[in-house]
Amino acid sequence: MVRVKIFGTARLKAGVGTFERDVKNVDELLDVIPNLTRKEAKDLVLLVNGKPAGRRYRFRDGDEVVLLAPAGGG
Amino acid sequence: MASKYGGYMGKVLKIDLTSRQVSEYPFSDEDRELYIGGKTMAAKILGDHMTGKEKAFSEDNLLVVTTGPMTGSGAPSSSRFNISTLSPQTGYITSSNCGGHFGYYLKKAGLDALILTGRCDKPTWIEIQNEKVIFHDAGDIWGMKTGETQKALDDKLRMKNGRVRKNGKICIGPAGENLVLYSCIVSNERVSGRGGTGAVMGWMRLKAVCASGNKEVPVHDKEKMVKHTRKWFRYLREHPLTGNQLPRLGTAGLVSAMQMKHILSTKNYTYGQFDEFEKVSGEELAEKYNIVNKGCLTCPIRCARTVEVNGQQVKGPELETLVLLGGGILNDNLESILKWNYELDELGMDTISCANTISYAMEANEKGLWDNGLKFSETAELSQIFEDIAFRRGIGDELALGSKRLSEKYGGKEFAIHAKGMELAAYEPRRAAGLGLGYATSNRGGCHLNGGYLVILEGLGLSMNQTTYHGKADLTMLFQDLMEMISAAGQCLFTSYAFFPAPLMKHPNAWYTRLINKVLPYSGAVVRIINKYPEIACFHLPVFHHTKGFEYTTGMKMTFGNYIRCGERGYNLEREINRRFGVNANKDALPKRLTQSLQDPDDPDSRVPLEKMKKVYYHARGWNRDGLPTERTLRKLKILQDTRRSE
Numbered sequence: 244m245v246r247v248k249i250f251g252t253a254r255l256k257a258g259v260g261t262f263e264r265d266v267k268n269v270d271e272l273l274d275v276i277p278n279l280t281r282k283e284a285k286d287l288v289l290l291v292n293g294k295p296a297g298r299r300y301r302f303r304d305g306d307e308v309v310l311l312a313p314a315g316g317g
Numbered sequence: 318m319a320s321k322y323g324g325y326m327g328k329v330l331k332i333d334l335t336s337r338q339v340s341e342y343p344f345s346d347e348d349r350e351l352y353i354g355g356k357t358m359a360a361k362i363l364g365d366h367m368t369g370k371e372k373a374f375s376e377d378n379l380l381v382v383t384t385g386p387m388t389g390s391g392a393p394s395s396s397r398f399n400i401s402t403l404s405p406q407t408g409y410i411t412s413s414n415c416g417g418h419f420g421y422y423l424k425k426a427g428l429d430a431l432i433l434t435g436r437c438d439k440p441t442w443i444e445i446q447n448e449k450v451i452f453h454d455a456g457d458i459w460g461m462k463t464g465e466t467q468k469a470l471d472d473k474l475r476m477k478n479g480r481v482r483k484n485g486k487i488c489i490g491p492a493g494e495n496l497v498l499y500s501c502i503v504s505n506e507r508v509s510g511r512g513g514t515g516a517v518m519g520w521m522r523l524k525a526v527c528a529s530g531n532k533e534v535p536v537h538d539k540e541k542m543v544k545h546t547r548k549w550f551r552y553l554r555e556h557p558l559t560g561n562q563l564p565r566l567g568t569a570g571l572v573s574a575m576q577m578k579h580i581l582s583t584k585n586y587t588y589g590q591f592d593e594f595e596k597v598s599g600e601e602l603a604e605k606y607n608i609v610n611k612g613c614l615t616c617p618i619r620c621a622r623t624v625e626v627n628g629q630q631v632k633g634p635e636l637e638t639l640v641l642l643g644g645g646i647l648n649d650n651l652e653s654i655l656k657w658n659y660e661l662d663e664l665g666m667d668t669i670s671c672a673n674t675i676s677y678a679m680e681a682n683e684k685g686l687w688d689n690g691l692k693f694s695e696t697a698e699l700s701q702i703f704e705d706i707a708f709r710r711g712i713g714d715e716l717a718l719g720s721k722r723l724s725e726k727y728g729g730k731e732f733a734i735h736a737k738g739m740e741l742a743a744y745e746p747r748r749a750a751g752l753g754l755g756y757a758t759s760n761r762g763g764c765h766l767n768g769g770y771l772v773i774l775e776g777l778g779l780s781m782n783q784t785t786y787h788g789k790a791d792l793t794m795l796f797q798d799l800m801e802m803i804s805a806a807g808q809c810l811f812t813s814y815a816f817f818p819a820p821l822m823k824h825p826n827a828w829y830t831r832l833i834n835k836v837l838p839y840s841g842a843v844v845r846i847i848n849k850y851p852e853i854a855c856f857h858l859p860v861f862h863h864t865k866g867f868e869y870t871t872g873m874k875m876t877f878g879n880y881i882r883c884g885e886r887g888y889n890l891e892r893e894i895n896r897r898f899g900v901n902a903n904k905d906a907l908p909k910r911l912t913q914s915l916q917d918p919d920d921p922d923s924r925v926p927l928e929k930m931k932k933v934y935y936h937a938r939g940w941n942r943d944g945l946p947t948e949r950t951l952r953k954l955k956i957l958q959d960t961r962r963s964e
Binding site for chain 2: 251252260286298313315
C-alpha cells in the first residue's frame with residue numbers, strides 16, 4: 244500500500260489531495276489517479292519518499308508518493 | 318519632450334513639493350532609445366541627480382514614478398508602473414514595479430513619468446488631471462489606512478453627476494507617514510512593496526497622488542499590434558504557468574513545490590521545509606478561501622486572489638506572505654495569514670520585510686539576545702505588533718527599523734536574513750544557489766525578481782541541479798537583464814515565464830526536458846556568448862512575444878539581442894549609481910547562515926557557494942574584482958558620459 248499526495252493544479256483536477264492505493268509500481272499508479280487520465284498523470288513530477296523516482300520504480304509498502312506539476316511565480 | 322515614438326505620451330513632470338513648482342523635465346528620444354522607461358528611465362533620472370551624498374530622508378531625494386512604453390498599450394499584463402528612489406532601508410537605489418491602474422491613468426493624464434522632490438509644508442495630496450497638477454490639503458486623510466484613504470479620495474473626485482471620475486491612485490498608510498523603513502506605496506489592492514518607497518513619500522508629507530485624463534496612448538502600428546496582441550494573449554493562456562498554474566492557484570501555488578525542493582523558508586531560514594506546509598498552501602487557499610481571481614488591466618494571467626476575512630472580501634496573500642508569515646514563524650493557521658495580509662496592506666507595510674524582521678526578533682529572543690516577548694508559533698499578539706510598528710509604539714518602534722539594524726544593535730547578524738539591508742524573499746537559497754547569487758547581487762537588495770529569479774530553473778519550473786555553482790552566474794546575468802527590460806517596458810514580469818517553451822513545462826518527464834535539465838549547468842559558456850554579444854541574437858524568438866510587441870508599439874527596432882542589451886544597460890546604470898553610495902563586492906553578501914551553515918548536515922553542498930559564483934558573475938558582467946562596472950563596460954553600454962558627469 245502506498246500513500247499518494249497530489250499538489251498543484253493536478254490536485255484541483257483530481258479533487259482529492261491524499262489517497263492510498265495498492266499498486267506495485269509507478270506504471271500501475273498512473274492508471275488509478277482520480278479524475279486524471281494516464282496521459283495527464285504521466286506529465287507530473289513524481290517523488291517517492293522525497294526523492295525523484297523514475298517510471299520503473301517498484302514501490303515498497305508504506306512508500307509516500309508525491310505528484311506535482313512544474314510551477315513558477317514571484 | 319514630445320516623442321516620435323509610439324507608446325510614449327512625451328511628457329515628464331517634475332514637481333517640487335517645497336516650492337510647489339511644476340516643470341517639464343527634459344527626456345529626449347535619444348534617452349528613450351537608451352533607457353526605455355520604467356525602472357531604467359527612473360535610474361537615468363536618478364543618476365542625473367544623485368552624487369552619492371544624498372540621504373533618503375532629505376529634500377535632495379527624488380521619488381520617481383515611471384511608466385513604460387507598453388503601459389496602457391493593450392499588450393498583455395501591461396498596466397505596470399515603477400517607483401524608484403534612494404531607499405531608506407538600503408541606502409542604495411530601490412525600484413518597485415507595481416500593477417493596478419495607476420500607470421494606465423498616469424498615461425491617460427498625458428504623462429510618462431512624475432518626479433517628486435522636496436517636502437510639503439503640511440500633509441498634501443496631489444491631483445493630476447490631463448497634465449494639470451493641483452495640490453490639496455491632506456489634513457483630513459492623514460492618519461487613515463490605505464483602503465479608507467482611497468475611498469475618501471474617490472469621494473473627493475466625485476463629479477457633479479455623483480459619479481467618481483475614473484482615476485488611478487497611489488497612497489501611503491500610517492506606516493509610511495511614520496517612516497517605517499519598509500513601508501510601501503499602495504495602489505488599489507496592488508502594492509509597490511519593497512525598499513521603503515512609502516517612507517520616502519511619508520517624509521515628503523505626500524499622502525497620495527491621483528491621476529486621471531482622457532488622452533490615448535499612441536501605438537506606432539496599431540493594426541499589427543492588435544493582431545500580435547491576440548496571438549500573445551492566446552500564447553499566455555495556453556502556457557502551463559501563465560494559463561493554468563498562476564490563474565488557478567496564484568503565486569501561492571508554489572508552496573508545495575518549494576517544500577518538495579527544500580526551498581521553503583522555515584523558522585527564519587533555519588530549514589527548507591515546513592512540516593505543516595499543507596495547511597498554509599496555495600491548494601488550501603484555493604479550496605477553502607478563494608472567492609474569485611482578479612487581474613490587473615489587460616492581464617490574461619489574473620494571479621490575484623480575493624478571499625473572505627471576517628465577512629469582508631479582501632485581497633488574498635501572495636506566496637511570500639504565505640510562507641514568511643507561515644512556516645517562517647512556525648505558524649500553520651492560514652486564516653491568521655489572510656487577516657495579517659489585509660492588515661499589513663492597510664497599514665502600508667511590505668509583508669516580506671515585516672515578516673522577516675519579526676522572525677529575526679523571535680530568534681533573537683529565543684537565543685537570549687533580545688528580550689522582546691516574541692516567540693515562534695505564538696502569534697496571538699501579532700496584529701497588535703503590526704499596528705505598533707506602523708504607529709512606532711513600544712517594541713514596534715524598534716521593529717520598524719528592519720532586521721539589519723536590529724542585528725547591529727542586538728547581535729545575531731548571521732541570522733538577520735537580508736542583503737544590503739533588505740530582507741530576502743521566501744525562497745531558501747541554500748537549495749537554489751543561483752537565486753542566492755541573485756539575492757546578493759540584486760541592486761535593490763534581497764529581491765528574488767531583481768535577482769533574476771533563477772529558482773524557476775532550480776527546481777520549480779525545471780529541475781536543474783539546485784546546489785551546483787556551474788552555469789549559475791551566466792544564467793543569473795541573463796535573467797536579471799531580461800527581467801530588467803520587461804520591467805522597463807512596463808510589463809509584468811510574469812509574462813517572462815512564457816520564455817520557457819510550453820512543452821518543457823507540460824512534459825517534465827520527457828526526454829528533451831530531462832536533457833535540458835542535465836545540460837543547463839554546462840550552458841554557461843553559450844549563455845556567456847549571448848550575454849557578451851547579444852547583437853548576435855538579431856531576431857525575434859518565437860516564444861518571446863515582447864520584442865515584436867515593443868517594435869509595433871514604439872516603432873523602435875527591437876530584437877531579442879537589443880532587448881537583453883537594454884536590460885543590461887539598466888542593470889549596470891543602477892549599479893553605477895549605487896557605486897556612488899558605496900556599493901562594492903563586500904556589499905554583495907548574504908548572512909552566514911546561508912553561506913556557511915549547511916541546510917542538510919549530510920549534504921556538503923547545501924549552502925550558497927556565493928564567493929565562487931560572484932567571481933564568475935563579475936567577470937561575465939564586465940565588472941572589476943571589487944564588483945564595479947569598468948570604464949570599458951560603461952562605455953560599451955553608453956552609460957559613462959551620463960553617470961560620471963555629475964561627479
